Amino acid sequence: MNYVNIIIAILLAGFLIASQKAGVLYNALFLFLAVSVLTHLGLLIYQLMKGQFGIDYWQQNLIQLGHSYWIKLLIIGAFYAFIAFYNTSRLPEFQMGEGLYNGFKYFVIASCIFSIAYAILPSKQVNWPILAVMGCFCLFMGKEFIQYQKTTFDNAITLNNPFKSLAVVGQGGNSVLYNHHYPAISQRYAVDFILPNSTLDADGMPSKKLTDYTCFGAPLYSPIDGEVVSAESGLPDVAIGDSDKANPVGNFVTIKHSNNVYVLLAHMKQNSIALKVGDKVKQGETLLGECGNSGNTSEPHLHIQAQDHADFRKVTQTYPIYFKQNDKDTFVRSNDTLQ
Incomplete structure (x- = not known):
């Protein structure tokens, strides 16, 4: 025994x-x-x-x-x-x-x-x-x-809410329990956002139709001042339950804010990005594109992270992210809401 x-x-x-x-x-x-x-x-x-x-x-x-x-x-x-x-x-x-x-x-x-x-x-x-x-x-x-419980960091980068509307944190926080990005150094402080009331069909179950997700097609605005250093817009949005693992970030925009600080927005909608490399973007004002379901994703959402390299494949460090909310810089975690 x-x-x-x-x-x-x-x-x-x-x-x-x-x-x-x-x-x-x-x-x-x-x-x-x-x-x-x-x-x-x-x-x-x-x-x-x-x-x-x-x-x-x-x-x-x-x-x-x-x-x-x-x-x-x-x-x-x-x-x-x-x-x-x-x-x-x-x-x-x-x-x-x-x-x-x-x-x-x-x-x-x-x-x-x-x-x-x-x-x-x-x-x-x-x-x-x-x-x-x-x-x-x-x-x-x-x-x-x-x-x-740790929510204060010396090297955090402050961003605006890219949705400019109520968003919910699906994955985020300083722990592997609440943030599946955390074990990977290249994604440690990444945050996944969705919009509320976005995934249910008439039976109250997760929908299989992309258009049922309020995230899908939602406009995304630049969360920070900077310059576009890379972008991709031609990849298809995958069906719910599928995934494009060969192109993990899908359609994306990478913004250079300063030396060694780049902000990546991933899983954007196909052909929704009109910006090109070299374009200047203004925090909260410049329309980047739309939220989609491209790349290695299970449902429409926005993946955002602040990183130390323009190329996501060469990232060796991500920075904790604060978001401006109610005149405060807030470190958001799983199930938190962002105004």
């Missing part, structure tokens, strides 16, 4: 690490919760059928486990509490109908409560390999949550 526990622990660790590296930890944890609930429910039914929860069973196992029981309960409780907080705070309410949003939120909370409640039941032994993985995961999540 010990070897089985070690194998399961290795598989769980690999699943969590691979999901985080791929930028889909948030999605993977939904799958983990579903499997976890079904497994615990099956075990609970089996144990009830075997009559394992009599008073003698509780007394015997609690005495046998001693401090190990409370250590197990503490780690499992923290593990599911982190998952519940992360997945509910990460839910993109602006992309979901109220019913869908509440359904996912209540599923996460109920699943975590059920899993913690199941852990209260004493067992004949403590699965230390699994607890070790859970404990490491808790340390990782705690570190990322603390890191995520």
